[in-house]
Amino acid sequence: MTSSTLLFNSNQKNKHAAKRLVITIDGPGGAGKTTVSRILAERLGYQYVDTGALYRGVAVAARSAGLNRDDEAGLGALCDNLDLRFINNEKGLRLFSNCSDITDPIRDPEITMLASTISAKPVVRKFLLVLQRDMAKTKGVVFEGRDMGTVVFPEAEVKFFLNASQKVRALRRHREVEPKKTGQTIEEVERDLQRRDENDSNRRLAPLKPAEDAIHIDSTHLSVMGVVDLMLLHVDKFI
Numbered sequence: 001m002t003s004s005t006l007l008f009n010s011n012q013k014n015k016h017a018a019k020r021l022v023i024t025i026d027g028p029g030g031a032g033k034t035t036v037s038r039i040l041a042e043r044l045g046y047q048y049v050d051t052g053a054l055y056r057g058v059a060v061a062a063r064s065a066g067l068n069r070d071d072e073a074g075l076g077a078l079c080d081n082l083d084l085r086f087i088n089n090e091k092g093l094r095l096f097s098n099c100s101d102i103t104d105p106i107r108d109p110e111i112t113m114l115a116s117t118i119s120a121k122p123v124v125r126k127f128l129l130v131l132q133r134d135m136a137k138t139k140g141v142v143f144e145g146r147d148m149g150t151v152v153f154p155e156a157e158v159k160f161f162l163n164a165s166q167k168v169r170a171l172r173r174h175r176e177v178e179p180k181k182t183g184q185t186i187e188e189v190e191r192d193l194q195r196r197d198e199n200d201s202n203r204r205l206a207p208l209k210p211a212e213d214a215i216h217i218d219s220t221h222l223s224v225m226g227v228v229d230l231m232l233l234h235v236d237k238f239i
C-alpha cells in the first residue's frame with residue numbers, strides 16, 4: 001500500500017460522502033476501468049455503476065428473444081419491456097434483467113461482441129441514457145463506460161479517461177477470460193479488442209473518446225492501486 005492510500009482515512013471518506021460528486025471513468029476495454037472504478041467508489045463511500053454491463057444486459061435480452069442485431073424496431077420493443085437493475089445480495093453486486101440474474105451470461109465472448117454492435121443503435125442508447133441519468137439522482141456515484149463524460153454526464157465534476165497499450169489490455173482481458181475456459185488465445189482476445197475499439201470509436205452516436213475536460217491516465221505501467229491513488233489525488237481537489 002502506498003503512502004497516499006494510508007493517508008486516505010475514514011474522515012476523508014466522510015468528507016467525500018458529504019460532497020457527493022459524480023465521477024466518470026471512460027476508456028477502451030481492458031484499460032482497468034471496472035476494477036479501478038469499484039475500488040475508487042468503495043474508498044469514497046460512493047455507488048458504482050458499470051454501464052458496459054447495461055449494454056451487455058440488452059445484448060443478453062436480445063439474444064434470448066432471438067432478435068436480429070439490426071432489427072431496430074424489435075430492439076425498441078425489447079427495451080420498452082426491459083427492467084435492468086443492479087442488486088446487492090449475498091453474492092455481491094449482481095445485474096438483474098426482468099428478475100433473472102444475468103451477471104454471468106453478460107460476460108460470454110459472444111455477448112461481448114453483440115453488446116458492441118447493439119450499442120451503436122439509437123434506440124438502445126436512448127433507453128440506457130435515461131436509465132443511467134436516473135441512477136445519478138442519488139449523487140455520490142462512479143460511472144464507468146465509453147461516453148459518461150462526453151454525453152451522459154457532461155456536467156460531472158470529475159472526469160477520467162483511462163487507457164493502456166493494446167498489448168497490455170489484451171493480456172489483462174485474457175487473464176480475465178482464462179478461468180472461464182473459453183479457449184480464446186491472447187491473439188484472439190487482442191483481435192476482438194481491436195475490432196471493438198474500432199466499432200466503439202467510429203460509431204456515429206456517442207463514440208468512445210475523451211471529454212475535453214477529462215484527466216488522462218495511462219495504466220500501462222501502473223498497478224491498480226497506483227491508478228486509484230492517482231485518481232484520489234485528483235478527486236481531492238474537487239472537495
Ligand code: DC
Pocket residue numbers: 029051052053055056112115116119120144145146147148196200
Ligand atoms: O465496458 P464493456 O466492455 O463491458 O462494454 C461492452 C460494450 O458496451 C462496449 O463494446 C461498448 C458498449 N458501451 C457503450 O457503448 N457505452 C458505454 N457507456 C459503455 C459500454
